[in-house]
Amino acid sequence: MTGFLRRGLVRARGNRAVLLEENALNSGAGLLRRKRLKVAIFAILFGLVSAAIDLPLPAEDFYRAVRAELRSRPAPQDVAMIAIDDKTLNAFNRSMPSRTDDSRLIDALIEAGVKKIVFDRAHADPENPKADAMFADTLARHDGKVWLGIAPKHNIGFQVVEEIVPLPAFREHARLAAMNGMGSPFRLSVVFPTSVVLDGEKHPSLSAALAGYNGPDRSFRPDYSFDLDSIPTISYIDVLEGKFSPDKIKGASVVVGKAYYESADYYLMPLRDGKIPGAYFHIMGAHTLKRGVPLDLMWIPALLVVAVTVVSQSRARGRSVQTLTIAAAGLFAAPLLLDEFGINIDVMSGLLALLFAAIGFQRLSKKYYSSEVDAMTTSALNVENVNEDLDVYALKIANLAEMSEDWSARELGEFVNTLITYVKGPGEAGDVAFERDSLVWLAPRMDTVSLERHADGLALMLKTAISHDWQSASSTPAIGIDTNHAFPLGQRIKKAMQAADEAAVRGARFIINDAAYLEARNQRLEIMRVLEKGLRERNIGVAYQPKIDLATGSIVGAETLIRWKPEGDDFVNPQELVLAAEATDRINELTLIVMEAALVDGRRAIAIDPGFKLAVNMSAKSLSDTHLLFDMMTMLGRIGFPAENLTLELTETAKLEDKLIAPQIAALKQRGIGLSIDDFGTGQSNLEYLEKLPSSELKIDKKFVQHMASSDESKAVVRATIEIAHSLGKIVVAEGVEDQAMADALRAMGCDQAQGFLFSRAITMSELIGMMGGRRIAISI
Template sequence: MKHVSNAPNEPHLGAFGLLLRRLPFLGRASTGRTGQRAKRRRIAIVAVVIGLFAALIELPMPLEDGFKAARAELRTREAPGDIVVVAIDDATLNALATDRPTRRQDAQLVDRIFAQGASRLVFDRAYADPAPPEDDAAFAAELRQHRGQVWLGASPAADNGLQQHAGLLPTPALRDSVAVASMMGQSGPFGLSVRFPTSTPIGADEIPSISAILGEYRGEEGWYRPDLAIDARSIPTVSYAEILSGAGDVDLKGKTVVVAPTHLGSTDFHNLPLGGKIPGVYFHVMGAHTLQDGMPLDLSWYPAMLFAAMVLFAQARRRRPLRAVTWGAIGVLPVAATLLDASRISIDVFPALIALGVGMVRLNLHAGKIYNKSTNLVLREALETTGDDAKTDVYAFKITNLGDLTGTGVSKDLGRFVERVIDTLQGAAQSRVGDRQIVFEKDTLIWQATKLDARDLHKNAEGLIALLRSGTAVQGGARIEGTIGIETNRTLPLETRIHNAIQAAELGSRKRIRSVIADTKWLDLRERRIELLSELDKAMEERSIGIGYQPKVDLLSGRVVGAEALIRWEHPELGYIEPTEAVAVAEEHDRIDELTAYVVDRALEDAGAAIALDPMFKLAVNVSAQTLGSVMVLYHVARLRSRHRFPGKNLIIEVTESTPLDDIAVREIIRGLQKDDITFSIDDFGTGHSTLAYLGQVPSAELKIDRRFIMNLATSEDSLAVVKGTIEMAHTLGKVVVAEGIEDDLTAERLRRLGCDIGQGFLFSPAVAMDELLLMLEEEYSVACA
């Protein structure tokens, strides 16, 4: 086999570059759902184009060839045996004492081969070199006797830019006596593949290839790959010297014979794709056996690329590509290629795999930037980077009762529930949302809508809330409750506007109002918070934030059994600062750990005197969910308890019901504190998403019923039923029940009858300084002694 380089031509990138520039994926990102679908389609188009480009420049050819060779190993089979190789091997050269047989010896070989009944004979050698005239005459005479049955090798001229040769033809003395066969073949990069033509233009003639002659091929002309599944070692081989001497035991009757050099000094050795080298003649024989069954069908990369494009465009229709589909498609292509090999159909899969790989990576990266993994909803960052600032208001709708809705079963598929809410917004003509993106973050929906006049904003917000309430009811009749924040300052960056809208919704939620517009008044409020932040740091440093203690009373005995520590901050210029406002500022600006540590420090210092009067006195301190999620709370509580020598059994940590007490990390922190006998209480119970199963899982010993239920207990049968059920449920779980917000005797009496353990409220006492609380304890102690 004569090697001719198959290096691809340098691709012309002008038209390709023009195509890339004209494709829509280079345009500005669109903002709506349709825009995101278009973006995903553009990603799929880019991936397919990259795969096509890789196919056109044959970039993955080495991988493709290696994979085809590996598949051939799975189908290894023996050669049929109807083609015999007569090898000019080292034993022949030694026996003849020459570096190549003479043409007179070749003439004798031809005579012996046909005498043994061979049907045809091919020499894998061009005989283009000069020889003694008498040898040429003897060989030519023998060839003429078997005209039509013998072929000598030939090869065309070639110029691949690195190597040039003028081609090879038998010498004129032989050329008129015999037909010629093309020895031409191509090997791929790294010797991982071999290709042969069925014929080759040599001079003015179309010359059949050696493999076509050996296989008696008469079909369509073209290039093909020999079937490497044919085991070269199984091809019958006999030594040239054995045929000359008559010692060969290979049966040549009716068989086709090919004579070729196989000695170690021959240059006609080529790599097997999976290792090792063999003489080129064996590739010709494998090619002949391949052609005996007809030309193999090579479909190239077209079917696999079409399949990859279909998969990519199907995946692009989804917000997040399905991993099973991706890996299934990647797995199908190699399996399909392997199965098709058995039917003599070849396909190239690596351009398609490149397209799938690029497309899936890009689609997943795009989805990761746009959509939340757990809910499959749009991320806030996506809106910040792709939203449109012009002529829009920014809305943030905080779902204040999301926990209640979760408790009715929505938590099983939060993403689908929020999708319903989004669909309601999208379908509302008055919402002016159109096809823009709607983001869901934690418990807040964020979107942009066409601007309205200031006088219409609140009316529009009320309409949206009413629409959402009526259009998104869940099982059990529960409906969405929430607050809308609207940012109207279009001169600010979109990221800032989104932040302002969220903050406005948060403020509205705390103030229990339906809508807040981030206007001048709101900006003033934000400025106040920024001012409060600096004052908060200063106040904690100067220890000017006071602590009040609201007594907790045993409802049966009327005795004070503890107190809740509450912030009391009277600023000399800003006046009285609400505790909720101070906590909100601390949480918003990452000062909540410092504020919590401050309150615990002051409270433990003060409560030591209360414990001295009543060793069973219990101090309750509020800890935010944000603080409880940090391991630093373990360090702060342990350090402060040690400083003040405060017993753990006398400390209660209150956490709101919205705190994720069933979170593994939070529960580990709680267990760490409980090792020191610290009690945990669930505050504001009834306003969040707690259920009996939830309460049974969280590590708490006390439950505080929210004041909203207690304040209506004397007048509302519904509140009475809720409180009664809560007390029974808590007692079933072995928890102490505290009712806060008790303001009259009738409410206190009802709670006693219901079996509530502890009460707290203005009926007994507002929050007082520790000195006043100590006086209460002393009076009780005096009464008890009397």
């Protein structure tokens, strides 16, 4: 038997664990993780596509130039530029130097001690036999010291560029170097090969020739950190005319290239003005190769970092994008360090992917997280699901707006997250969402008794926690629970929040929104509809319950009660009608309509007995409403009802504010209107009311009167109340007198007046006047 029970317990725990696991998969956190993972995948794909099509290449080139500017350094002096500049063209009447001029240039440079001459020109076309022969002879005399430019056949888009090579006579004694490079869109950067193959033979690029590079075949970007202004530059014409210092280029390598303004051989460098002649890029390429061939890892490392980061962020619970920010900062900073080691990584595709992910995560956060605190909203819960295994809870924090007026956003977040911790502590609550001033969560279904016990204990614990941890005794948590398991979750969340709102208004610790509650709520909605119609048509019916002088048996007054058949069916419950009016803030309007009907009827009773006192119920809170009191005074004058014949029976469930009601009480006393404390001994109608309200009358609640026969405590309360009231000069009225024994006991205690079914039910004014004609009620005196 014990083994059977143990196996059953294990199965039950296993089933509950499975349930909790399923709930976790369908939870708000699970939903967010799935949506974030989608964002992460799309961000990675976006980064891959942008890298594949070189979408961010202009930005990449610009950032490389920025990094180069930050690392700017003087260029080594072992490579010089012989510039065919505008000064040279002007000397030749705007014509390019001839082969004869090039021969003279070579001789002058070799004489100055130059060890290597590289032409950024191919010398591919014949000029004239004499000049060509002279140039060939010069090359032969300086065999191995001169490189002429070549460009193998290649494609630029759909355009085929045929090969460019020097004349055969020149190739016998000159070395060949590739002039070609690949420019990026907008000509913001260039990539050079270290070598090319022409007719089956490998030849170095101009940069490789200048640097003396003999390593593996690679493509590379020149390092732009070398200061162009520091590169030794001599005008072509100055060399021919001997107007230069040979020491400036002695032992150096030189490149002869175009540098005049109208030349098409130029590129742009971000952060620098004007056109940069292509030969300067070959010089920067030579210095780059001398330091070591750069390792170009392209966009792969950046996108790997981004992939790890966004996938990791997609699994995070909070809405912070700090991880993405750190990753972005790292991508910006890493190339600065790697550039120094000749390692290039392209980061713009990764940054675009991070930006895509950040925007996507931010949109999800805006939709699924509260704007005030770092907590999910109810949108994060799977609101379309129907889950019969879960109850829906809503916790409303009354006065949260007032409590948090002086709080920072961090303090408000701490408060809410503390409550979330408490909510999750005692049970098996799933994700807790925050919406306005309420927390919403799901928890495994319970039977009614267990649910009520759990809700009551949770409410008490939260109230204690708020009072202790946040020193707020005024904020009372109210819990709403929806158990309509067949409804969609979104609808149930709204119902739970409505139940929590109602619990807060009614001062209840919790309300369970089940079938019985729904029926009661529908009844309340119907009451509100009926009330609205009655207020609009001003036809709310009243009746009167006589007040009897216990000493004489005479009718000395009556209490006005709502007795109304709004649609000709059954009487509406007066208490529910008043509660509906208070809930919709229409209580003052209801009071005035009831009072108007009573004052019109009451004039007939006064005509028979000028001392007749007509009582009308009014919320003590209404004493602070000066507009209501003004309307009441105006009504008395318009109807012609004597103010001294009107008594206001004040009821309240909340404490009064002395400063708010003192002027109005003074005005009522000045007009002669009497005040009565109704339902004394219940709610807030206690000894404190006797002090704050200068009333002329006190009414003992019927529950004490009706329990006198069975409870010595109730009898003692009634006796003490009568004695206190008389010592203060007040008339005492007992409510709910239903038999002669009660009346006799009250008379013996000295109670002044009584009302109840022993004397009369609530009746019309005509019936009351008929009773007044008898002058006395048939009771034993």
